[in-house]
Amino acid sequence: MRYLPLTGNDRRGMLARIGVGSVDALFEDVPKSAWRSQPIEGLPSHAGELDVERRMKALAAKNLPAGSVPFFVGAGAYRHHVPAAVDHLIQRGEFLTSYTPYQPEVSQGTLQYLFEFQTQVALLTGMDVANASMYDGSTACGEAVMMANRVTRRSRAILSGGLHPHYAEVTRTQARWTNFTAVDASADIDGNEDLAALIDGETSCVVVQNPSVFGHVRDLSSLAEACHAKGALLIVVVTEIMSLGLLSPPGEMGADIVVAEGQSIGNALNFGGPYVGLFATREKYMRQMPGRLCGETVDADGRRGWVLTLSTREQHIRREKATSNICTNSGLCALAFTIHLSLLGEAGLARLAQLNHATAVTLADRLAKIPGITVINDSFFNEFTVRLSKGAAGIVEELATRKILGGVPVSRLIAGKPALDNLLLVAATETTTQGHIDALAAAFEDIL
């Protein structure tokens, strides 16, 4: 077996040194009743690379890759072009095969990129500080609400009707099982909900997504003021982080915590994971943050270096008093994010964001001309909502048979609301060509 270096000879010699006759003897503490009576049922013996590769490729071949067809699917995960340098660098064994930087003297590479990552996230979101990543945007959202509960010592969170339904479900699940209240606003299809009226003296936070899941872009400054007037925090969720290349950041609107899905920068679609949760806040709440933090310091010779810091918030030190139970996070996805953003730089990000927006505007204008389609949004970044003359789920299936991945039916995200059945979320990015747009438009004209 190619991954196992011990030879029969090695094993015999080692058993002799240990002083037992067989490996089985080392398992003497296992109750006899629990010994597996037969080998692993149905699993063949070890297999060579070529054989395994054939089997995995056969599975992969049953999927329709986004890059092979006109593709308009978004709703929290976006297909962007990732420069070749990113994957090359993150596959360097020194990054790929190291652990959490517990021994900083031999982990300065990881620590320095985490420091760069934290800085980039703070700059992008317009916040003071950011952590070293969460599992993804949705879990970061749940953690943000729990942090707001700690900061305000209140336990009522208001969830916007423009929040991604999976994020809302994750947060509601947290609420139900960690004992706080999550108040849901109804689906904000038109992007004009008014949450200020729901805020009361018990409210710990308002969670609002920008652009919303329906694509609407809003200035949240007055909502921030309304929150602060009642002693609540404003949590802004961003599921398309690329939008911050073009939009004024949540920090400038008065957000207290910003959580985001960072997948769009540096990371592939991967059928939903692994992704990278971004988490940023104001300096004054720094010690209430979940997750790892990397900080600057000096070594014994006075040279600048980095360490994990403020770990008295974390589970390995605080145990049942920790701010969160998170341990493993999304380190390598954070590295991909950091490298891609370094490649883009200020000028590249601004142009890329503009390209996304312009492509989406072109798409929206084209679709708006088709009978049976109404574009709902006045404002959007690279994704918007259309109302079709027929059920969106069926239309998307029909498009798929024509090898077009046409968007996300709202009914897939929000079940049991027939009024939403005709709504479709449509996204465009820099990877969308005029040819793709023409193909989608032609198919819609044919089907609707």
Added chain:
Amino acid sequence: MAMNSTGRGDTRPIDTHQPHTATGQITTFTANRGLQIEEALIFEQGQRGRTAVDLPEPPAIKSRLGSVKPRKDIGLPGLSEPQVIRHYTRLSQKNFAIDAGFYPLGSCTMKHNPRLNEAMARLPGFADIHPLQPISTVQGALEAIDSLAHWLLTLTGMAAIAMSPGAGAHGEQCGMIAIRAALEARGDKRVRVLVPESAHGTNPATAAALGYVVDSIPATADGRVDLDALKAKLGPDVAAIMLTNPNTCGLFERDIVEIARLIHEAGALFYCDGANFNAIVGRVRPADLGIDAMHINLHKTFSTPHGGGGPGAGPVVLSEALAPYAPASAVVKGPNGFTLVEHAEGESFGRMKAFAGQMGMFTRALTYILSHGADGLLQASSDAVLNANYVLASLKDVMSPAFDGPCMHEALFDDHFLKDTGVTTLDFAKAMLDEGYHPMTVYFPLVVHGAMLIEPTESEPKESLDLFIATLANLAARAKSGDAAHFTGAPRLTPRRRLDETNAARKPVLRWRPTEVLDEAAE
């Protein structure tokens, strides 16, 4: 001894008695030291206007950004591709990694990460598919998830599995919510969760977040759960026990079947932390031990790379009784192919995470399982245990094993052998860095004084273990010989020497700021 013949004996610094002259007297103009290059932050290198990505001119459109102000200065640096590649290449060279050396970090399972797994995860059929594209276009992905789920269930003997948790701690939360849901469904409001003192910090943190009172159970002198103490703590208000098995001392809980019986008799449930499942894969089915829920760290047992801290995946296997409470999303095999249940239905407790799980980890773990096969999986766990016992047996007379008898996949020592030497566990670990080793896990588990937890994994050849054993024996002898300065001043040969963690926490600097801003703040 062997060390000189392999040339490694000469890596010792000449100035071992002068802790403050770190790397000899040689100073360079650049502060670089040969291949070790001092590397500024990316923010200190860029210039406005530069970019490493060529993009077309966006078409002219009328902007639709509503009332939101356009973005002003972000403050990101601009660099070309060669600069970015060099920067991150240099950073990588400051890291220790399994690829480069022995990394016996106990509890973390730093085994080899096969590159085939990386290649398979990157097939466009897996990497370039969207979690919300039509189910008919992702049948292969769902089949891959179902297939991995099948093997995990076969290996554990459990009834059901929740695939979506993002890592071990997230899996703990998933399993413990399922337990709470099951208890509440039978109208049982229990408030206490029993957690052995030796548990990983995530266990008490998880239980506490769910509103449980954490009640810790002491260990016996032989490193296992104290059965009498457990019995004394059991009562009608106990919801569950969270027990790691093999435990964090690297020992099999030999009374585990009895523990499960007692727990169930008291009406409570058994959460098993499966971080150490790698010791028993193919040999013991956790279901046969009487557990109700267990997470599996795919990034440990099934070798998805740790990536400097993540990502991972923490699927949770569940007993029949807990199965109905599993969260969305779930893959279901039907007559017309696979479907995805995306909304929490019936008794499902909700959702842990957006979408259907860590697909990129699933493809790697599945590749690992297919590569190893039934014989390879069993051989891997056997070799992991053999390697650990070999280290334990070889060092038992020069270091101090925490407990008698054989261990599982990791060997635990305490700091007794350093008594009166002036050398602490931390110092000992730092001296290992100079020898070219990543230290073992130190100061965990908490039940052992100055703990050193060595997990060699099955990936390590005997030759490598022999050199490691000789090195540790040499260091132990050196500590005992009175050469404390060698340890307290270590490391001296690493990219950085000991870092000031106290000041880092006292005055946290968590991000770079432009010097103008810092100057203004100082005024």
